[in-house]
Amino acid sequence: MKPETDELERRIQRFECELRQAGVKLTHQRLEICREIAGAGDHPDAESIFKGVRARVPTISLDTVYRTLWTLLDLGLINTLGIPQERMRFDGNTALHHHFVCTRCGEARDFYSEDFDKLQVPTCVQTYGVVNKIQVEVRGLCLRCAPTTDP
Amino acid sequence: MKPETDELERRIQRFECELRQAGVKLTHQRLEICREIAGAGDHPDAESIFKGVRARVPTISLDTVYRTLWTLLDLGLINTLGIPQERMRFDGNTALHHHFVCTRCGEARDFYSEDFDKLQVPTCVQTYGVVNKIQVEVRGLCLRCAPTTDP
DNA sequence: CTACATGCAAAGGGTTTGCACGACA
DNA sequence: TGTCGTGCAAACCCTTTGCATGTAG
DSSP: OOOOHHHHHHHHHHHHHHHHHTTOOOOHHHHHHHHHHHHOSSOOBHHHHHHHHHTTOTTOOHHHHHHHHHHHHHTTSSEEESOTTOOOEEEOOOSSOEEEEETTTOOEEEEOOHHHHTOOOOHHHHTTEEEEEEEEEEEEEETTTSGGGOO | OOOOHHHHHHHHHHHHHHHHHTTOOOOHHHHHHHHHHHHOSSOOBHHHHHHHHHTTOTTOOHHHHHHHHHHHHHTTSSEEESOTTOOOEEEOOOSSOEEEEETTTOOEEEEOOHHHHTOOOOHHHHTTEEEEEEEEEEEEEETTTSGGGOO
16 A cells, blocks of 8 residues: 555655745655655545654644645645545435535535446455445536636 | 425435434424435535524524434435545545545545546536546445444 | 433534744745 | 744634433324
């Protein structure tokens, strides 16, 4: 699950390069946070990244971790599981359907697709646990959030 | 987006029937919360369900809404967007991949599938906004949470 | 009648913010 | 050296919990 050493170095290089291009200062803290998330095989929350980095940078604070993660997210260098900055939301539609999710504002729209409904789980995934359903998540920007909408 | 009237009634019937079967009392509040979420075309959060129900049941409290929603979720009568009870989690893997998500504990594991990578967005969805990527979410229970693991 | 559900209010936990100090460029 | 980033602590918001009262079965 953890990336190979060379893949890890490639990711870190990319972080540094893109941060520099974006005019973001490469502080000791930011570099260590990048290293931590680049090397994480699972999908850590802010707290566990904080703990990992604190082993190397004892004075780091949790809010710096948050601020750095949102920066990386803005630049598209990392992703979130689920929808960023969102409270829990409920879906009363129990029929099989799929979602278009705006990664900026969190708007989620249902859609139906017989092709997607037919998807089969790869055999390797069946060893992960009991599969309940397969849902396709189309991620992007909704019309309100897409840059072209804003003249 | 909102369900047709007969589909709405069917959903409400199902809620009542399943709640009764589960031995959950059909209080005025619960029935109105069911009606609210059954009729919601979008994916409301607890607060907006609360507001909708409060128009008809002015004395209802937000915690009752939460408690009812978790009950409905336990019974599989509704779903959540994203992972229930979860804090925000980050993904340093920017390569195209897919997720197996445990809906109970929130564990999320990556997997790769060339078939899934090739999925094409239905044309109707392209009118929703700008598509960034397509990710398949396999939902189920991980080995730790699956009932059979617990003897 | 009795067990379970509700409303209230206060606690809890994750995330954000204002401000003065510190460090990259 | 100037500007941006950091650490601290308090604020903020969503969600949960304890307890006395109310109500469905």
